[in-house]
Amino acid sequence: MKRKKTQVGVPTIERIVRYCRYLERLYYVEKRDVISSAEIGEALGLKPTQVRKDLSYFGEIGKRGVGYSVEELYFHLMGILPCPKDCRLFKIALFGVGRLGKALLDYEMFSKRGIDIVAVFDKNRQKVGKTINGRYIYHIDEVETVLRAQNVSIAIICVPAAEAQSVIDRIVGSGVIKGILNFAPVDLTVPKDILVSNMDISAELEKLIYFIREKEYGQPLSV
Amino acid sequence: MKRKKTQVGVPTIERIVRYCRYLERLYYVEKRDVISSAEIGEALGLKPTQVRKDLSYFGEIGKRGVGYSVEELYFHLMGILPCPKDCRLFKIALFGVGRLGKALLDYEMFSKRGIDIVAVFDKNRQKVGKTINGRYIYHIDEVETVLRAQNVSIAIICVPAAEAQSVIDRIVGSGVIKGILNFAPVDLTVPKDILVSNMDISAELEKLIYFIREKEYGQPLSV
Numbered sequence: 001m002k003r004k005k006t007q008v009g010v011p012t013i014e015r016i017v018r019y020c021r022y023l024e025r026l027y028y029v030e031k032r033d034v035i036s037s038a039e040i041g042e043a044l045g046l047k048p049t050q051v052r053k054d055l056s057y058f059g060e061i062g063k064r065g066v067g068y069s070v071e072e073l074y075f076h077l078m079g080i081l082p083c084p085k086d087c088r089l090f091k092i093a094l095f096g097v098g099r100l101g102k103a104l105l106d107y108e109m110f111s112k113r114g115i116d117i118v119a120v121f122d123k124n125r126q127k128v129g130k131t132i133n134g135r136y137i138y139h140i141d142e143v144e145t146v147l148r149a150q151n152v153s154i155a156i157i158c159v160p161a162a163e164a165q166s167v168i169d170r171i172v173g174s175g176v177i178k179g180i181l182n183f184a185p186v187d188l189t190v191p192k193d194i195l196v197s198n199m200d201i202s203a204e205l206e207k208l209i210y211f212i213r214e215k216e217y218g219q220p221l222s223v
Numbered sequence: 224m225k226r227k228k229t230q231v232g233v234p235t236i237e238r239i240v241r242y243c244r245y246l247e248r249l250y251y252v253e254k255r256d257v258i259s260s261a262e263i264g265e266a267l268g269l270k271p272t273q274v275r276k277d278l279s280y281f282g283e284i285g286k287r288g289v290g291y292s293v294e295e296l297y298f299h300l301m302g303i304l305p306c307p308k309d310c311r312l313f314k315i316a317l318f319g320v321g322r323l324g325k326a327l328l329d330y331e332m333f334s335k336r337g338i339d340i341v342a343v344f345d346k347n348r349q350k351v352g353k354t355i356n357g358r359y360i361y362h363i364d365e366v367e368t369v370l371r372a373q374n375v376s377i378a379i380i381c382v383p384a385a386e387a388q389s390v391i392d393r394i395v396g397s398g399v400i401k402g403i404l405n406f407a408p409v410d411l412t413v414p415k416d417i418l419v420s421n422m423d424i425s426a427e428l429e430k431l432i433y434f435i436r437e438k439e440y441g442q443p444l445s446v
Binding site for chain 2: 043
């Protein structure tokens with residue numbers, strides 16, 4: 001994610017999300033009362049000093065030598081992240097009703113976290129005008145009107161790589177979008193005030209392969 | 224991605240992948256001859272000094288005051304990343320044939336980059352024994368046998384969050400898996416020598432919402 005200076009960095013928020021996921025399990029499933037920063041670090045592959053630093057960032061809540069109350073820490077961190085109510089404030093549109101787009105429309109975690117996709121777009125006239133999971137499919141030509149009318153602030157991009165930039169240009173032209181979650185395997189050019197989060201699935205797999213290859217076959221970087 | 228010390232860090236490789244995607248477009252679509260580190264930085268939201276540092280990491284290739292040959296730089300960086308031939312060396316299995324799993328089985332970029340999913344697993348007996356996109360669906364009980372027989376080294380996890388850890392334990396038990404691409408919104412516990420890359424789609428959206436909320440409504444961290 002590209003962004004300008006703000007109070008908390010992206011990596012910190014990423015870790016806060018991970019702490020929450022972990023504490024959720026401890027609290028609801030394992031019914032634990034107390035947890036130490038060392039244990040959290042061990043479970044998530046982080047240094048205990050990093051964990052303590054992150055957790056103290058939002059106020060002192062642990063007790064030295066005793067650890068953190070799982071309940072207190074969990075609800076404290078959940079208060080920092082957007083709650084389902086916050087998520088509903090930010091309306092989301094999805095572009096590209098291919099297999100991935102369809103999968104996201106039906107994604108269990110979205111509804112659980114209050115994330116709702118209010119408008120769906122495609123350029124295929126065969127799909128436009130139909131309904132998918134209760135959402136009407138608009139033609140991409142209607143993008144400015146619909147995004148403004150529904151006050152959409154986040155776009156999820158599931159169109160093919162070759163079409164992504166032209167779709168983005170139209171979305172940005174609407175003037176209402178503030179953030180983009182991009183699944184197209186290209187780097188998008190957007191104005192600096194729009195946040196972009198890239199989920200490049202094949203790049204992620206290539207990264208895994210890179211590091212496995214490095215581990216298995218030693219230093220492959222003598223290119 | 225959690226990992227031990229190796230020659231090149233994860234963020235560097237992430238940027239190398241982004242340079243490649245960008246240069247691919249410059250080379251094939253825009254037919255550019257020369258590019259400067261400043262232009263690359265501008266397009267990808269990185270400092271030119273960062274770009275130069277990354278690119279010099281793998282050998283000196285640019286000319287001061289002239290910039291980089293797009294062709295030379297593109298193929299140079301592609302030589303660092305796993306090529307489709309490398310990707311084929313690492314066999315991949317997919318777990319969970321829900322909507323997301325199905326979308327990945329049909330994902331255009333995978334075949335383009337030589338990424339091939341050789342085995343598919345589900346626990347639903349209605350699905351097991353059928354074929355999807357040319358792949359036979361195995362029951363999760365057959366996991367050890369199939370992973371060993373096919374020498375699978377990477378697992379893609381698309382099962383629901385509540386089932387992810389038990390699936391992972393069985394996969395790890397096979398002794399052949401070296402890397403995991405996890406789409407389940409949970410932190411997995413795995414032995415330290417297995418690389419895990421998390422793609423938590425709803426966490427990514429929550430992060431976007433967090434930062435948009437922060438920008439729109441100011442400092443929300445007085446919790």
